[in-house]
Amino acid sequence: MNMPLKVTLLLVLLCLFFALFILDILIGPVTIPIKDILEIITTGE
């Protein structure tokens, strides 16, 4: 595999990375960390 192809592949991976990052933020249920729940219970805030 030549260098321009490797660079192109890296750029494709970079695009995929950002696409998945945004998708991960946008979809799925809200998961509240247990520590935060405990903090809310403890501090009442």
Place this chain on the structure above:
Amino acid sequence: MNPAWKTIIVGFRLPKAVTAVLAGMALSVSGLQMQTIFRNPLAGPYVLGISSGASLGVALVILGFPPLFAQGNINPLSIWVQIMAAWIGAAAVLLLIMAISFRVRDIMTILILGVLFGSATSAIVSILQYFSHQEQLKAFVVWSMGNLGNVTRGQLTVMSFTILAGLIMAVFSGKMLNVMLLGESYAKSMGLNIMLSRIIVFISTSILAGTVTAFCGPIGFIGIAVPHITRILFKSADHRLLIPAVIMTGGILLLLSDILSQLPGGERTLPVNSVTALIGIPVVIWVIFRNQKITSI
């Protein structure tokens, strides 16, 4: 933006996504380093027992010191103790494996020993669990399931800096790993300080695997699968290219696993460990069959 959505995205989903990226990157690079240093395609932080060592460290502090973890780990001191325990546990197992690798040359024996160490640490953890209190036992079981959503923003800052340090060390070890790939005799003839190189790689791997295990719990198969996927994609064994590519692919794969674990459209989430295993195991099976084919030729 709606304040509720802002809280959901900025407060919960963004830290979770960043955690997934960092954990994926760290575990993948850690796996690549282990595969190169042991010259074993099935090596990785999980298989060689490094994650088990980190788990033992965490189990010892959570189950062994109940007062410190009595309020569900919200004490800042307990978080630091947990991180240090995971690091020490990971480093101890790695050093043990390396000490044995100086005496035993056969890589399959080292791999088997790694699996045995993993089993031994699991046995110790089981004993600790048996004698622990209900509250501590629950805290440890929840931790061991592997969860990217448990990391708070404050913890994420610490995690980012430590993983960044480990990744920087890994990037600088690329040239050394290239030489070590060709065998110790060749590396020595090239003037490489084998012991120093190993120490650098040990520290880097312990920081990376230990930190991820401390914050997210043991996450399996990413460390083994990602280096192989990257080698297939780039058709290269040059670590100067492989390390950045593995960093990228590791982040992508754990993000994908996290998306799948959230069951898009559903209201429940799966443990991320089960999704990474379902993605990683076919890759490991493929590597075993590929090696079998090479040996038979």
